[in-house]
Amino acid sequence: MLLYTIKRLLGAIPTLFVIIAISFFMIRMAPGGPFSKERVVAPEILENLNRVYHLDEPLIDQFVRYLGGILQGDFGPSFKYKDFSVTELIWTGFPVSLQLGGAAIILSTVLGIAFGVIAALRQNSRTDVAVMATAMVGIAIPNFVMAPLLTLVLGVYLRWLPVAGWGDGGLRQAFLPVVALALPQIAYVARLTRGSMIEVLRSNYVRTARAKGLPERLTILRHALKGALLPVVSYLGPATAAVITGSVVIEQIFSIPGIGRYFVQGAINRDYTLVMGTVIFYGVLIILANLVVDLIYGVLDPKVRYD
Amino acid sequence: MVDAVLDGIQPLAGRGLWADAWRRLRANRAAVIGAIVLGVIALAAVAGPMLAPHPIDAIYWDRVTMAPDFALGHYFGTDTNGRDLFARTLYAGRISLALGLAATLVSVAIGVVWGAVAGYFGGRVDAVMMRAVDVLYALPFMFFVILLMVYFGRNPLLLFVALGAVSWLDMARIVRGQTLSLRRKEFIEAATAGGIRDAVIIRRHIVPNCLGPVIIYATLTVPNVILLESFLSFLGLGVQEPMTSWGVLISEGARQLEGGQWLLVFPAGFLATTLFCLNFIGDGLRDALDPKDR
Numbered sequence: 221m222l223l224y225t226i227k228r229l230l231g232a233i234p235t236l237f238v239i240i241a242i243s244f245f246m247i248r249m250a251p252g253g254p255f256s257k258e259r260v261v262a263p264e265i266l267e268n269l270n271r272v273y274h275l276d277e278p279l280i281d282q283f284v285r286y287l288g289g290i291l292q293g294d295f296g297p298s299f300k301y302k303d304f305s306v307t308e309l310i311w312t313g314f315p316v317s318l319q320l321g322g323a324a325i326i327l328s329t330v331l332g333i334a335f336g337v338i339a340a341l342r343q344n345s346r347t348d349v350a351v352m353a354t355a356m357v358g359i360a361i362p363n364f365v366m367a368p369l370l371t372l373v374l375g376v377y378l379r380w381l382p383v384a385g386w387g388d389g390g391l392r393q394a395f396l397p398v399v400a401l402a403l404p405q406i407a408y409v410a411r412l413t414r415g416s417m418i419e420v421l422r423s424n425y426v427r428t429a430r431a432k433g434l435p436e437r438l439t440i441l442r443h444a445l446k447g448a449l450l451p452v453v454s455y456l457g458p459a460t461a462a463v464i465t466g467s468v469v470i471e472q473i474f475s476i477p478g479i480g481r482y483f484v485q486g487a488i489n490r491d492y493t494l495v496m497g498t499v500i501f502y503g504v505l506i507i508l509a510n511l512v513v514d515l516i517y518g519v520l521d522p523k524v525r526y527d
Numbered sequence: 528m529v530d531a532v533l534d535g536i537q538p539l540a541g542r543g544l545w546a547d548a549w550r551r552l553r554a555n556r557a558a559v560i561g562a563i564v565l566g567v568i569a570l571a572a573v574a575g576p577m578l579a580p581h582p583i584d585a586i587y588w589d590r591v592t593m594a595p596d597f598a599l600g601h602y603f604g605t606d607t608n609g610r611d612l613f614a615r616t617l618y619a620g621r622i623s624l625a626l627g628l629a630a631t632l633v634s635v636a637i638g639v640v641w642g643a644v645a646g647y648f649g650g651r652v653d654a655v656m657m658r659a660v661d662v663l664y665a666l667p668f669m670f671f672v673i674l675l676m677v678y679f680g681r682n683p684l685l686l687f688v689a690l691g692a693v694s695w696l697d698m699a700r701i702v703r704g705q706t707l708s709l710r711r712k713e714f715i716e717a718a719t720a721g722g723i724r725d726a727v728i729i730r731r732h733i734v735p736n737c738l739g740p741v742i743i744y745a746t747l748t749v750p751n752v753i754l755l756e757s758f759l760s761f762l763g764l765g766v767q768e769p770m771t772s773w774g775v776l777i778s779e780g781a782r783q784l785e786g787g788q789w790l791l792v793f794p795a796g797f798l799a800t801t802l803f804c805l806n807f808i809g810d811g812l813r814d815a816l817d818p819k820d821r
Contacts, residue, residue, distance in 0.1 A: 234662065242671060359806065360750075360799055362754050364777065365777055365795045368777070369791070469761060487674065487677045490677070498670075499670045
């Protein structure tokens, strides 16, 4: 298993390289630069600026320099937030984004599995139909529509919850953004769980467990659930990616000071280094999430062999 | 007596795969209702802006952010610039639907060709092509599209090519899987023995036989692409003025939560309904074309 982990980490290097290369060259080939502003800068100053940021070197040298920096955890200085390095900005935003995204993932797994199991146990009942119809709504309505709608009802009409902001990430502040981010994922997980649970409940080993007189509760908790959770576990990889993408919008809507906001602001301000730093950081996160999911999968499913 | 009974029995018309699928699809109530509602929305989007009482870009300075008013013909109210939201919502639908369809066509074209070629030739070609798909799969694509829109200007052509280019990966995998199993079928062997060129075999024999899964997946790609487009437009990186799309309208509406709820509710309602319908139609098509999957 250790060998497998190392192999997978090595396998992620080319992917990571492609991510870095695409984001680097795409930005450099685009028209305009970080210093192209409405105010005209004297050519000598521009030259000096370019020299300080090594923008006057050949592109390939810049790329090698940038790669070398990344290896040492240095994503360069931000062009927009003067006096801050991109690494510093990412580390100030990450704890907030992690709380938001982590809470959304936990919420969607717990609630999604619970709803899915309930629906599967009462297949074709009214509960089942209601849960699945709600799941359809959750999947069809994107979170950037859901978030303002939830805010409209709970924040503006009923005035139960704050409309925006994060504060110290307390429950009242975090409730709306986390729920808006988690809803589509809750819906997906519930649909997946229901489908695989129905299949597992018909399988031979569940019938054996029932035949030997095991109480229904134990049959489901100890036998059926473990088998039914496999597809859910493998969905957690894509779910993480979806939550990361979603958090970009959610952070924007609720003015939450996380990485997603830095990314959008950086993109709009043409803050090259900041945008590249966040994209690479997101790429690493997604790769790591997929690796962790695969490892958990191997623990749960003995049929999977690492070789 | 016997003759009378026999006369009443029509010779059974043979039912092909497609006729069967069509029958199953029509029996699926959710899919039929979805198709009807979607048809109405599409029709309204195409004809609506011409039928609406107000043009999409007329500015009424005395009716800024006005609630829905039937007497004046502002069925959905007006926006913060005093423009009629009814006409704008329908017009936005035209853009959103057209972009969704166009980008899906791009993704189908790339995905089908890529998957069919990889699956048909197999071996090293397959390994290289699918390895590329694997690498692309791991990329945070959404972010590249955002970068693309920011740095290369926000023109609609680039937008739909970018959207199509990010959504062909699943299609390529599905078509490759189908092609792998088709390749060993006897009719392909016969075609090869008959000396038909590879390109012709792929076009005439492989691709038509992958059509079922391709149609299902394409139907499910349309809502995804519409969603991506609205996502980008919501961030202010998609469709630009004077054009508009549901994502643009929703993002404008989300800023007017206090004192202008209709600006959010109507475009969001249209977008959600459309996505609903497309999902129902996609599910219905899957059940109709692939009954063993139920």
